[in-house]
Amino acid sequence: MFSEQIDQSILKEIYDKAISVSDFGKVATYIPELSLMSPNLFSLSCVISESGEIVETGDTDTYFTMQSISKILSLSYAIEKLGMDKVFKSVDMEPTADSFNSLMRLEMASPIPANPFMNAGAIVICSILQKELGRGAFNEITSFCELFTGVKPKLNQKVFNSEMSTADRNKSLAYFLNSTGLLMDSVENSLDLYIKLCSLECTTLDLAKIADVLSCGGKSSFTGKHPLSFETVKTIMGIMITCGLYNGSGEFAVRVGIPAKSGVSGGILAVAPGRMGIGVFSPPLDPKGNSLAGFYALELLSDRQNLRGVKILD
């Protein structure tokens, strides 16, 4: 095992470098409520796998909504509850070069969404959970999240309302999926759960704690709970590394090289397996919807700590 050499001053140095690129990004505006976020916010939190130690820097008290990062929770819980076969009957696990809200492949190539991290795939997962869990679905998933972070995440009602009122593209996806028989529950219920999960609030430390569970093979260094089987860990990390940053996943794998999942609020959750769980947050986005400074901070951290784990040259 690596003995992780890291402290707050290293993170602070990364913060200082990374924040400078955020000027080139744009805070998401397609969900009006998200556009209110200050572009200057930045936080970076790590949970060291070896020790469970927390190292962090920046505006670590800031809450933001998970957005697409919550797709990790819904997919994990679906696998834990229903098993791989049932989940991957309705959604594939392959990356595409299409944008997160794309639907053309559903008509052109395969009725089954390419992966569970595209909106189409995540809506299918939510319909499966909604059908299986019924009215308690949302509550159960927040309790599931508590196994990772120690606290039940809260719904940001303003963001939820804002997303609900601007969800045309997601509604288009959901009705399409329903027309081909892929939704297990109604369009309304499936989207309600989907958007509620997107609207869950978290800090970068919460993200780092969720990532810690993946880094530690399914068990939390922090809560001592064991929410994920090893099979689920492998599945989530495999889909993160290939599909986690939308159609920027390839570039992320090159520049950072570890499994991660981004959200349009500016958060990114990343895992260096056996090394650390990471959460980073900075609202301004690149054109593909990924946090610009968050992406760069992870690149700096990965290089600095050799998170890919290659043999160090003499």
Added chain:
Amino acid sequence: MFSEQIDQSILKEIYDKAISVSDFGKVATYIPELSLMSPNLFSLSCVISESGEIVETGDTDTYFTMQSISKILSLSYAIEKLGMDKVFKSVDMEPTADSFNSLMRLEMASPIPANPFMNAGAIVICSILQKELGRGAFNEITSFCELFTGVKPKLNQKVFNSEMSTADRNKSLAYFLNSTGLLMDSVENSLDLYIKLCSLECTTLDLAKIADVLSCGGKSSFTGKHPLSFETVKTIMGIMITCGLYNGSGEFAVRVGIPAKSGVSGGILAVAPGRMGIGVFSPPLDPKGNSLAGFYALELLSDRQNLRGVKILD
């Protein structure tokens, strides 16, 4: 660092399990010469990064052609010679869900091939190398390969002739790319180099030695040479993990979880960074063109050796 606990008996056990699934695959027939390969061949070779030790099992004397695995060599050499900017001006680094010989995205979405491991992208890379290196291109790249393996790989003339005579789809790709100005050299020269590199012969040990260089950050445990910069290592591994197994890359990332590159002759090169370089070979393919038993052997090895590097649960 992990102290790698592995010996030939572990590989033998994996061999026995993996070979059993090869019955469900089909040896490639679209290149007539490839269809002559015995479906019962199997070999698996590892170079341990810590020690440089070689562990292997099966028909390790068997030579087969690299096919798409050679795309690692051409891309690496292009980056080393010309730099990232020049290479990635003409090809992107994003995975798609399209098959390896797909061209529709070139018309539909972007004239630039999605990544250098799809045929379209690799042909562009070969045109760049051909233009830069001229008539000596093929010879230079085989010399480059010698830095990894200690021997210059040989051209299998029969396979080369066979591929040349059945290269309609690749010709279609090359002429398309030329019509949009993306080929740097002629269609004929670019395809000649492309198919020559596909027709290079290797053993699984050769593949493991190439992978060893990636695992060791650019330097060969075996030859002592240092053919790749760290930036090239990161780029190659990032593209391998997202695009290395064609449109089966997502499933491979889930089930195996390490960077790899397959070829239709049945070979797969894989890297567990800092841990080991791996070559595996078994001709029968799954419907996406990946070695069925090779894929499964890597899954067994990854699980057995915890190649993802997650923290071991107590």
Added chain:
Amino acid sequence: MFSEQIDQSILKEIYDKAISVSDFGKVATYIPELSLMSPNLFSLSCVISESGEIVETGDTDTYFTMQSISKILSLSYAIEKLGMDKVFKSVDMEPTADSFNSLMRLEMASPIPANPFMNAGAIVICSILQKELGRGAFNEITSFCELFTGVKPKLNQKVFNSEMSTADRNKSLAYFLNSTGLLMDSVENSLDLYIKLCSLECTTLDLAKIADVLSCGGKSSFTGKHPLSFETVKTIMGIMITCGLYNGSGEFAVRVGIPAKSGVSGGILAVAPGRMGIGVFSPPLDPKGNSLAGFYALELLSDRQNLRGVKILD
């Protein structure tokens, strides 16, 4: 001008031949209420342009719903009310080889629907009418129809309810169009008008009378009204000949050779300009959604009467 040589016995002969192929078709089932139609129904009505004479045969008392044939009414009325420029800013006039409910081109090629006879295009037209005419839109369009046929068409409430409850694909289209800013009124209002127009009842004589107006350059032989400008006539007929039978429009142009528009209830409206307006009805459909016997009857009629108008060989 041709002096039209036609009488009921010619139509009866065509009926007898055409009805025999209806066994090879299938009554539409995706709208449950439509599936209740007897497959043996058949009617054929012509209004002779020269004289205004009516010739018809078969179950001419049978009412059926217009379905996509109503797209002629909505497009005509939109052009009359708003002019070509305003209408064709939001929808193009080009045929595609895609099915009537396709949406992939909206993402892949152009946000503007390819033509007003695909569902996407017709929904845009309905949103324009809804915005322009408000709550009275439906009533106004039925009054507009009265100018052609002499009677206000009635809504089939059962078919309307049935379509409303199975409109997932159309909802998907409408939400997509709304997400790109192409809908001028709400998704609900636009779809309500769209499906109401699809659910209007008619006989084949009604269709023939609408076609008569096109044949006579905009004026009705029957009501004496003049609902269409010559520009609208040209536009409607041009779009009918290229796009009127969904992705079977090419084959129809070859086999029949005159402008027409089909609906999934089994009706087809056709125009032989200056010669006759035609309505035909037979519920069983071919795989592309066009009435099998209706298509064949029009082919027989076109050949028998030389409706293409080529010079007769000596």
Added chain:
Amino acid sequence: MFSEQIDQSILKEIYDKAISVSDFGKVATYIPELSLMSPNLFSLSCVISESGEIVETGDTDTYFTMQSISKILSLSYAIEKLGMDKVFKSVDMEPTADSFNSLMRLEMASPIPANPFMNAGAIVICSILQKELGRGAFNEITSFCELFTGVKPKLNQKVFNSEMSTADRNKSLAYFLNSTGLLMDSVENSLDLYIKLCSLECTTLDLAKIADVLSCGGKSSFTGKHPLSFETVKTIMGIMITCGLYNGSGEFAVRVGIPAKSGVSGGILAVAPGRMGIGVFSPPLDPKGNSLAGFYALELLSDRQNLRGVKILD
């Protein structure tokens, strides 16, 4: 029958109006030799079906290459020689909204080209002819053309050479079609015939004479020959009206309303069945590859002479 009221002064008036829009077009440059054409050339020729009379205006002595208009000849001859079934086994007859040299639908939707007027479809037709007719194919087709025009058309060797040297996209199409087994002869032979037919020279009177045969149901008013069966006439005219002006066919059907076929040299052949055969020529093209002034001249002529044949309003 209409008694055609037309004389040279009407054509002259149309010429004067139409030529004014040619400034907004661009002479084709992708075939270097074509770019040498003067943008000011214009000719318009009509053969009146009733009488066989010729009316024409402009630079009627100017020869230009047929380009895509020759697709009428190759398709006609293929149908005459081999029958509908054999021809339409390898190519469909449906319009698309794709550009003339598009190939994405071949991978995405159907391996069979959408229609014989797209390059892909025409190359398939040429491969069929080449296989059936062997080395004499080109000569036989020019003899076939003589049945329409009274003279064997000549090959423009400079244009042929120019097109051959810039045929990358057509080569891409041909190799793709060969990879899916759709070419009946070699890529080289098929393209050689295809480009030779594109390089045939003609005047607008030649085009009008070919159109005259279609207008007269298969027989030439001019040569007295009868080169086409009525079935071929129907097929050619049906494909012309839906696919004849590339992805501008819909707009042409609206604005002009009669079957036509354009070529990138600036020629358009059009048929008003039973009324007249028309040839028009003006090199500057619109963005879709159709002669701008030629298109407009046909619109003026169609409106002026009521070529759609609608009943004249009192």
